[in-house]
Amino acid sequence: MDFFLSNTDVFVTAIWQTLFMVFASLIVAGLLGLALGIALYVYRPGNLLGNRGVFTVLNVVVNIVRPIPFVIFSTAIFPLTRAVIGTTIGPQAAAFALSLAAAFAVSRIVEQSLVGIEPGVIEAARAVGAGPGRIIFTVLIPEGLGPLILGYSFIFVGIVDMSAQAGLNGGGGLGDFAITYGSQRSNWVVVWITVAAIVVLVQLGQFVGNHLARRALRR
Amino acid sequence: MTSSISAPHAAGPPLVRLERVSKSYTTPAGTRVAVDDVSLEVREGEILGVIGYSGAGKSTLVRLINALELPTSGKVFVGDDELTALPESRLRQVRQGIGMIFQQFNLFRSRTVAGNVAFPLRVAGLGRAERDARTAEILDFVGLLDRAYSYPEQLSGGQKQRVGIARALATNPRILLADEATSALDPETTADVLALLRRINRDLGVTVVVITHEMDAIRAIADRVVVMDEGRVVEQGDVYDVFSAPSTAAAAKFVRSVLQDRPSAETLARLRQNHPGRIATIQVAEIKNFIGVVTTIFLEAGVDAELVFGGISELQERAIGALTYELSGPDERIDAALAALTEHSLTWNEES
Ligand SMILES: Nc1ncnc2c1ncn2[C@@H]1O[C@H](COP(=O)(O)OP(=O)(O)O)[C@@H](O)[C@H]1O
């Protein structure tokens, strides 16, 4: 405990690093994944912009990239990370890798959320002369908002998990802290406190997500 | 808004014209012809009923009229536009002039009643003030102004369809397409919605195409009817003519199944057990004292006639139906009686 107290500044820095990684990648992956998920949905044959070629390419890419374990994925894109961020270590490099990896996961969740929308509703919008862009932004997203928000709070947990793994690649944050200051020195108090911090973070994220989803669904 | 068209039968020139239109879908299971070489017209100011069994191609047909589907072959004209020759951007403008309502209402759950009705006005590019004014006006017309800020899930089925109708009419379309618009409603609500469609036709001068598999909806409001079967139009014409004297076998089969005025094979078998004589069905005709005339013919021929099945109902304020008699007596007298029926221009069939 004394050891932990003498390193609180490192702990606080780790918390900030985790928050930075999680929220930066939640926003970037959220937007990239939204675009990719909408594309998967609308290009599916029979849907709004149904196009077998485009859909197949997107679908195969997502299917290949999404299941790659994050530790391997982030290592594999080191050259890209170095080219974009300038380095492969530190929270910014980790956030970059996280954003890319999470975008693929988000895209599937977005697609799943949109599948629940009645096709008749899109038909009704087409029938009054609305074009694809308007339908995407003023029908698809609002109609699927409840499930979308729940999907994002689900992915939030996944990003927290990946951000801890990012610590293994020198990304910093709570995962790094728990290993360097905790398990490697057999200091279990440090590990437990880190666990508690992550549990609080995840619970807060879930709470906010559920609250917003309930409002979107008016329940 | 115009109210110059008051009489429903004063249908004008063709507003919609389909010329040898076919639509087929290719699925992994094979190619399916949903609409097969259909030519038809919808006249300005009329209510046209499109009727047929499920899968007959009715929905596909109506979706060709507002270009939600493009035909595989053939031409579709709406007003002066040939839809089959227009780019998608122009088709969107055409769709703004054609309203559509649906069996499942298809309302936007994320929008209020007013938001649903205002959506087509946004698409049409109206400013806020105009949108609000038109939304209020049309909600008032369908009787839902007090529910403007409700969400669809807070409404009954009948109210949801009224919102659907208000949304479809927001941009003052000349044509309203109703695809099974009353099929999800109870009989009482159905009658209300049909009355509203009639009012839209008469008071606003909107041409209406009503798709349904329910006879009652056609009976209640249609001026003309098109019967579809397996993608083809098998019969079209005045509602009374088509239902009292269908000229094709497919139309006759459909008409009989909805009117149920002739005994089915099972009914006939049951009748035969108690009625050993010859059995004949006579179509109800628009003549004075129809039953009296028929009874007199049998009496004069010396044939004993017993009414065993049948029904007379009303269609467009005229009688329609058929009566089935068991005829007992010598064969030559029965033949003479049947010949006399023909002389009186009555249509009959001897059930085998
Ligand atoms: N998008 C589609 N893809 C494949 N087949 C379709 C599609 N739409 C309709 N069909 C087929 O076309 C036929 C006619 O369907 P539809 O027009 O919905 O008939 P109805 O409205 O009279 O019940 C049906 O056999 C249906 O399965």
Ligand SMILES: [Mg+2]
């Ligand atoms: Mg249908």
